[in-house]
Amino acid sequence: MSSAPVRVGLIGLGTVGQGVVRVLKTNAEEIARRVGRPVVITHASTRDLGRKREVDLNGITVVSDAMSIAADADVDIVVEVIGGHTVARDAIMAALARGKPVVTANKALLAEDGNAIFATARKAGVPVAFEASVAGGIPIIKAIREGLAGNRISGLAGIINGTCNYILTQMTVKGQSFADALADAQRLGYAEADPTFDVEGVDAAHKLSILASIAFGIPLSFPAVACEGITRITAQDIQIAQTLGYRIKLLGIAKRGAAGVELRVNPTLIPDDHLLAKVDGVLNSVLVQGNALGQVGFYGRGAGGDATASAIVADLVDVARGLGADPRHQVPALAFQPESVQELPLLPISQIESCYYLRLRVADEPGVLKSLTGILAGHDISIEAILQKEPRGEDDATVALITDRVPEHRFNEALAAMQALPFVREGAARIRVEHFKD
Amino acid sequence: MSSAPVRVGLIGLGTVGQGVVRVLKTNAEEIARRVGRPVVITHASTRDLGRKREVDLNGITVVSDAMSIAADADVDIVVEVIGGHTVARDAIMAALARGKPVVTANKALLAEDGNAIFATARKAGVPVAFEASVAGGIPIIKAIREGLAGNRISGLAGIINGTCNYILTQMTVKGQSFADALADAQRLGYAEADPTFDVEGVDAAHKLSILASIAFGIPLSFPAVACEGITRITAQDIQIAQTLGYRIKLLGIAKRGAAGVELRVNPTLIPDDHLLAKVDGVLNSVLVQGNALGQVGFYGRGAGGDATASAIVADLVDVARGLGADPRHQVPALAFQPESVQELPLLPISQIESCYYLRLRVADEPGVLKSLTGILAGHDISIEAILQKEPRGEDDATVALITDRVPEHRFNEALAAMQALPFVREGAARIRVEHFKD
Numbered sequence: 017m018s019s020a021p022v023r024v025g026l027i028g029l030g031t032v033g034q035g036v037v038r039v040l041k042t043n044a045e046e047i048a049r050r051v052g053r054p055v056v057i058t059h060a061s062t063r064d065l066g067r068k069r070e071v072d073l074n075g076i077t078v079v080s081d082a083m084s085i086a087a088d089a090d091v092d093i094v095v096e097v098i099g100g101h102t103v104a105r106d107a108i109m110a111a112l113a114r115g116k117p118v119v120t121a122n123k124a125l126l127a128e129d130g131n132a133i134f135a136t137a138r139k140a141g142v143p144v145a146f147e148a149s150v151a152g153g154i155p156i157i158k159a160i161r162e163g164l165a166g167n168r169i170s171g172l173a174g175i176i177n178g179t180c181n182y183i184l185t186q187m188t189v190k191g192q193s194f195a196d197a198l199a200d201a202q203r204l205g206y207a208e209a210d211p212t213f214d215v216e217g218v219d220a221a222h223k224l225s226i227l228a229s230i231a232f233g234i235p236l237s238f239p240a241v242a243c244e245g246i247t248r249i250t251a252q253d254i255q256i257a258q259t260l261g262y263r264i265k266l267l268g269i270a271k272r273g274a275a276g277v278e279l280r281v282n283p284t285l286i287p288d289d290h291l292l293a294k295v296d297g298v299l300n301s302v303l304v305q306g307n308a309l310g311q312v313g314f315y316g317r318g319a320g321g322d323a324t325a326s327a328i329v330a331d332l333v334d335v336a337r338g339l340g341a342d343p344r345h346q347v348p349a350l351a352f353q354p355e356s357v358q359e360l361p362l363l364p365i366s367q368i369e370s371c372y373y374l375r376l377r378v379a380d381e382p383g384v385l386k387s388l389t390g391i392l393a394g395h396d397i398s399i400e401a402i403l404q405k406e407p408r409g410e411d412d413a414t415v416a417l418i419t420d421r422v423p424e425h426r427f428n429e430a431l432a433a434m435q436a437l438p439f440v441r442e443g444a445a446r447i448r449v450e451h452f453k454d
Numbered sequence: 455m456s457s458a459p460v461r462v463g464l465i466g467l468g469t470v471g472q473g474v475v476r477v478l479k480t481n482a483e484e485i486a487r488r489v490g491r492p493v494v495i496t497h498a499s500t501r502d503l504g505r506k507r508e509v510d511l512n513g514i515t516v517v518s519d520a521m522s523i524a525a526d527a528d529v530d531i532v533v534e535v536i537g538g539h540t541v542a543r544d545a546i547m548a549a550l551a552r553g554k555p556v557v558t559a560n561k562a563l564l565a566e567d568g569n570a571i572f573a574t575a576r577k578a579g580v581p582v583a584f585e586a587s588v589a590g591g592i593p594i595i596k597a598i599r600e601g602l603a604g605n606r607i608s609g610l611a612g613i614i615n616g617t618c619n620y621i622l623t624q625m626t627v628k629g630q631s632f633a634d635a636l637a638d639a640q641r642l643g644y645a646e647a648d649p650t651f652d653v654e655g656v657d658a659a660h661k662l663s664i665l666a667s668i669a670f671g672i673p674l675s676f677p678a679v680a681c682e683g684i685t686r687i688t689a690q691d692i693q694i695a696q697t698l699g700y701r702i703k704l705l706g707i708a709k710r711g712a713a714g715v716e717l718r719v720n721p722t723l724i725p726d727d728h729l730l731a732k733v734d735g736v737l738n739s740v741l742v743q744g745n746a747l748g749q750v751g752f753y754g755r756g757a758g759g760d761a762t763a764s765a766i767v768a769d770l771v772d773v774a775r776g777l778g779a780d781p782r783h784q785v786p787a788l789a790f791q792p793e794s795v796q797e798l799p800l801l802p803i804s805q806i807e808s809c810y811y812l813r814l815r816v817a818d819e820p821g822v823l824k825s826l827t828g829i830l831a832g833h834d835i836s837i838e839a840i841l842q843k844e845p846r847g848e849d850d851a852t853v854a855l856i857t858d859r860v861p862e863h864r865f866n867e868a869l870a871a872m873q874a875l876p877f878v879r880e881g882a883a884r885i886r887v888e889h890f891k892d
Contacts, residue, residue, distance in 0.1 A: 155601020163593020166767025
């Protein structure tokens, strides 16, 4: 094996790209001690050549054309950190076509187009590494794909969007409204000017589909993820949940059962003594359930230039060490050998089973609870906890309850029946509940 | 690459060995989907051939001689789970001499003899995998060695002995004495009849030396670990710590600073809102600090047959996939290329800096606090918190305090000066404190 430096072409010089430049320089000696030779960025591309960067680009040939990086004969490995679909996809495909391994943080691209990208990489006999695509610097891809390889994984749940976790934490700690907490997050740079992808759960759904694929050995199935964001969570629901012993988190949840696989992103009540409930602010955390190990958990920084760069450089070390190796010894991109990746039935959301938190505004009159509990009993739904709050002044009363496990369609039927009652006001809140029992 | 089954020789059919048999059978299909071919145990050895096992040994040639497994031409990979030094070491060395990769859970052997074992493996061009040696099924070796490869790791801290964590948890939750909690742990099978290795911190020190080696790129340095167990922890100290906002855990701590590396196992006060403080019972957890990622944490089952087997089988999947691969592409056993493993100065315990918890019994008379705080001030030691408990009946008073960071030798000098005071009784308790600030 050569001792010449490994030459990296970096597509993108935004926050993450600059993080990669900085981490590779700062830790150059450690990285060379790990790989056996230096790993250096020789080429980089950016749309905005004139912009001043906070990192030292000395020694790096900076160009405006991403495709030229992918095509450059002097680049051994291509790192893609521009995000998006068009240029990123073209550059990745071009690099693979030239036999160059690729490292990417692009969860949206992989979730939506990964099956084709991994097939191309396989034909080329080179890896596409993507540790940075989920949960920033937490090595969750490697942990699930390799570290838990002895297990049949039955499910996983994760706080995998730092923006939503920051907003929900602020709403919990400060009693803020969603709108106020979002505005704070935007001011601090934790949320984009257009926060839709984060707060509607789309980003988490991208990441969840990647995790589910490597956990279960199924193709990437982003369109099948049932996705619900946090925009309708109120400070009142967070406060009632706390009274009942729960915290509200946006979770990505993947489960594999006899009937099929369920994939969903939704706000979730979780017991406040559970470790996931303690993961606050922009931290990420993932919990995995395996049949040999039981539950295992991971937490750390899910975003930020250097944390994401940590994962990209870890991939670079793996890929650099494997340059020139026989591809038959590679870890398969999606954890399972490509011919063993299997489609499994994906459950529609109406078929999933869950516990539910329900909050209703009701007129303050006799017999209300009797009618509501009667409807639940009539739909064979047990109640785990119930809370009635008296009206203040001329307000309506509030009834909140937590049910036992029930299929979603049956819960919805009961909810519709309750909402048809004359004393039930508009504006019910319904949030799923997870207890993470083994 | 052949599609014939990978043939595993298993040395040891105790709790962990039976776990390996069970997990490989239960998850045979998943594992074959990952590796690309089946992984099967063809040979096993046990000292006690007549003993009835709970697992199905059908199809496995069971023998009494461990060395015959290591020598068998029909065995592709050797798994060693007997523990101890003599037979385990001989069998591992014999397997390596025949070019067979080895998977082992033997932390004591690796901590004390690993440098020689890894050198032998390197010459033979085959891996020795040891994920199961630390923190059971938590993939912490892989996470530090590969997942955090982009970081310069400055320190780590872990709850890496389930027996001690169970005992301390019981003492905290039930107010039990150490002796009573130990007796319960023994009754439940969480502690050995002779618990010395666990409760004196030796087992944790073995594991810590392995973690420190792969985190810092230093040789295995077990003899340099300063080791203090939990036998002198009292229910009173646990209760006072709680009052001050702390929990007491046995931690393995490794830090790398300008002056050198510190390696120690000791009971530690940690803030009760820290995630490590929530890791109770027999669970393990490790926190790692990297310069790119910041803090990242891992938790899960640190012991038990199936949890440990989870890690062994993960290693088997890695090793099986790499059978016949060019060894230059292997991940180095100790994370860094062998020629890059560097001795660093190892600090004696007197040189380390820490915050301290101190509890003293003192006569109930005027001027006591003034004298004590005067001595601390005279040694340039700041006080973070202080608590004085009035005597009940004819008892002495209790003074407990938490100091700021101070070098150990200076704290010890102040403590000696305090203990020389006429009103200070025998039996001071001194426990280190960690705040895990970034």
